Amino acid sequence: MGKSPEVVVDPSPFRDLLGMRIGKLQPGRAELELDISPTLMNFVGRLHGGVVATLIDMAGTLAGYCLPDSDETRSSVTLSLTVGFTGTATSGKVRAVGLKRGGGRKIYNSTVDVFDENDTLIATGQGTYRYT
Amino acid sequence: MGKSPEVVVDPSPFRDLLGMRIGKLQPGRAELELDISPTLMNFVGRLHGGVVATLIDMAGTLAGYCLPDSDETRSSVTLSLTVGFTGTATSGKVRAVGLKRGGGRKIYNSTVDVFDENDTLIATGQGTYRYT
Amino acid sequence: MGKSPEVVVDPSPFRDLLGMRIGKLQPGRAELELDISPTLMNFVGRLHGGVVATLIDMAGTLAGYCLPDSDETRSSVTLSLTVGFTGTATSGKVRAVGLKRGGGRKIYNSTVDVFDENDTLIATGQGTYRYT
Amino acid sequence: MGKSPEVVVDPSPFRDLLGMRIGKLQPGRAELELDISPTLMNFVGRLHGGVVATLIDMAGTLAGYCLPDSDETRSSVTLSLTVGFTGTATSGKVRAVGLKRGGGRKIYNSTVDVFDENDTLIATGQGTYRYT
Numbered sequence: 429m430g431k432s433p434e435v436v437v438d439p440s441p442f443r444d445l446l447g448m449r450i451g452k453l454q455p456g457r458a459e460l461e462l463d464i465s466p467t468l469m470n471f472v473g474r475l476h477g478g479v480v481a482t483l484i485d486m487a488g489t490l491a492g493y494c495l496p497d498s499d500e501t502r503s504s505v506t507l508s509l510t511v512g513f514t515g516t517a518t519s520g521k522v523r524a525v526g527l528k529r530g531g532g533r534k535i536y537n538s539t540v541d542v543f544d545e546n547d548t549l550i551a552t553g554q555g556t557y558r559y560t
Numbered sequence: 561m562g563k564s565p566e567v568v569v570d571p572s573p574f575r576d577l578l579g580m581r582i583g584k585l586q587p588g589r590a591e592l593e594l595d596i597s598p599t600l601m602n603f604v605g606r607l608h609g610g611v612v613a614t615l616i617d618m619a620g621t622l623a624g625y626c627l628p629d630s631d632e633t634r635s636s637v638t639l640s641l642t643v644g645f646t647g648t649a650t651s652g653k654v655r656a657v658g659l660k661r662g663g664g665r666k667i668y669n670s671t672v673d674v675f676d677e678n679d680t681l682i683a684t685g686q687g688t689y690r691y692t
Numbered sequence: 693m694g695k696s697p698e699v700v701v702d703p704s705p706f707r708d709l710l711g712m713r714i715g716k717l718q719p720g721r722a723e724l725e726l727d728i729s730p731t732l733m734n735f736v737g738r739l740h741g742g743v744v745a746t747l748i749d750m751a752g753t754l755a756g757y758c759l760p761d762s763d764e765t766r767s768s769v770t771l772s773l774t775v776g777f778t779g780t781a782t783s784g785k786v787r788a789v790g791l792k793r794g795g796g797r798k799i800y801n802s803t804v805d806v807f808d809e810n811d812t813l814i815a816t817g818q819g820t821y822r823y824t
Numbered sequence: 825m826g827k828s829p830e831v832v833v834d835p836s837p838f839r840d841l842l843g844m845r846i847g848k849l850q851p852g853r854a855e856l857e858l859d860i861s862p863t864l865m866n867f868v869g870r871l872h873g874g875v876v877a878t879l880i881d882m883a884g885t886l887a888g889y890c891l892p893d894s895d896e897t898r899s900s901v902t903l904s905l906t907v908g909f910t911g912t913a914t915s916g917k918v919r920a921v922g923l924k925r926g927g928g929r930k931i932y933n934s935t936v937d938v939f940d941e942n943d944t945l946i947a948t949g950q951g952t953y954r955y956t
Contacts, residue, residue: 438603442610445577445599467577471570477617477638478574482610506609507931508904508952509643510774512801512818514794530778530813535903535954537776539803539816541793549794552803554776554816556904556952558931639799640772640820642906644933644950646926662910662945667771667822669908671935671948681926684935684950686908688772688820690799702867706874709841709863731841735834741881741902742838746874770873774906 435494435501446479448486455497456528458490464519474516480542480551481511487526488538488555504536504557511553520545534559567626567633578611580618587629588660590622596651606648612674612683613643619658620670620687636689639667643685652677666691699758699765707750710743714754719761720792722754728783738780744806744815745775751790752802752819768800768821775817784809798823831890831897842875844882851893852924854886860915870912876938876947877907883922884934884951900932900953907949916941930955 435453443450446468451459460483462468470476485506493501526540535558542551567585575582578600583591592615594600602608617638625633658672667690674683699717710732715723724747726732734740749770757765790804799822806815831849839846842864847855856879858864866872881902889897922936931954938947 440603440608441599441601442608446610467573469573471572471635476572476574476614477641478578478610478614481613481617481641481643482608485609485613503603506643506645508645508776508906508933508950509609509613510776510818510904510906511613511638511641512772512774512793512803512820513638513640514801529776529816537778537816537904539776552793552801552818554774554818554904556776640774640801640818640908642772642774642908642950644904644906644925644935644952646933661908661948669772669910669948671908684925684933686772686906686948686950688908704867704872705863705865706872710874731837733837735836735899740836740838740878741905742842742874742878745877745881745905745907746872749873749877767867770907770909772906772908773873773877774904775877775902776904777902 437490437493443486446482448483450490453490453494455494456491458487458493458526460487460524462522464517464522474518475522477513480513481509483522483524483542484511484540484551484553485509485555487524487540489557491526491528491538492536492557502559504559507556507558509553509555511551513551515548515550517544517550522550569622569625575618578614580615582622585622585626587626588623590619590625590658592619592656594654596649596654606650607654609645613641615654615656615674616643616672616683616685617641617687619656619672621689623658623660623670624668624689634691636691639688639690641685641687643683645683647680647682649676649682654682701754701757710746712747712750717754717758719758720755722751722757722790724751724788726786728781728786738782739786741777745773747786747788747806748775748804748815748817749773749819751788751804753821755790755792755802756800756821766823768823771820771822773817773819775815777815779812779814781808781814786814833886833889839882842878844879846886849886849890851890852887854883854889854922856883856920858918860913860918870914871918873909877905879918879920879938880907880936880947880949881905881951883920883936885953887922887924887934888932888953898955900955903952903954905949905951907947909947911944911946913940913946918946
């Protein structure tokens, strides 16, 4: 059942630039994490909303990457993305948990929550994706 | 009328990391641009959706930065952000144009279009912001 | 702890037009339900997406209506709303469950799931609201 | 070029319940209008946000209905929808203008503005649609 972190995900230069680490990947679920560093800050010294949006996009995408009852993986592109900001983070780790919530053979939807290192929600979002 | 590019905007480390340049800022309108570089790519060699989301967030924010009939500027935080992807870009410049579409003393809304260097729309989004 | 369904909610003509019933209201949580009727259909005989969007808006709003540790209630207006459609419904009941996910004294965020009568998710959305 | 209002659109019970009228339909553009009536109000006597969301959904859908250089029309389903509220309306007509902003053979994106009868923007939104 489920996939372990050994699932191979294609390298992504932008993911590396932001220092995102892929955590546990399972069919329908993906975890990512990131250490807040000075380069990821906005003008008031908080984690930039664009970093949070990127985490949501990637966790939502990867929630559809592993397929159930199979070792197969599938890549996808983002059709639409939404982010609601509920807080901010200034230091430590942030963690995104993406859940695939529905979809068919070609299109799927995910919701994603982003937490600071005290497990306080700092953003919640959703995406619609198309398998390539 | 309008503000020139000499309007001072606070430095933002993440904006610098992505190489975003602030173009013309006017009351109700903001332009940003960015050169696509290898570090901004996703796993298939296209501009990462997170970069596009960041452009939309920033252009939408800055569309509310200069106030009409005044030299005053106001900073804001993002409450919510949406992105619809209509295309992709692999090289050259991308340009975001943000328009403030409504709002009051505390809250405002912007819509933003992102174009590749042939002026083809690659994404369109909207944001809701709160002045700080 | 929690509030019971006896919480008084102001009458809403559009809610009545759609036949929405307010279920259990608690601090941070709201349930609504609706019987699918012929007038709520789209051109292919399925529940119209606008009805689903309305359910999401109202459940997200009401998730912030009861305040914790208090009998006080607070009304709010919607700043932004998003809906991702994961399925459709053609008959029976639909049910929306809204959760307040964060926010402060003035602004709050909710996420909402909408289920058909077999508890299959047909849509998921989120909203940003401002207390009036 | 363009299509006239004589373009035939399938009947929709929910559109009728809300009293929406389809205005000019052209390839890439759709107009809808609606008279505000007491049944469409929220608890404070303003047009309900769900009505506005429905207008945006329908105008965005119909912006993709007429095809360029053809008399053909194509129906579609909504994948995702977003709404940003910039104002309210209490009486008179409201009008939604939807523009198809991009897309391919299967998926397309629209942005929609909603105006009160003084042409003040009351909401702006976007949708992602899939042709059926």
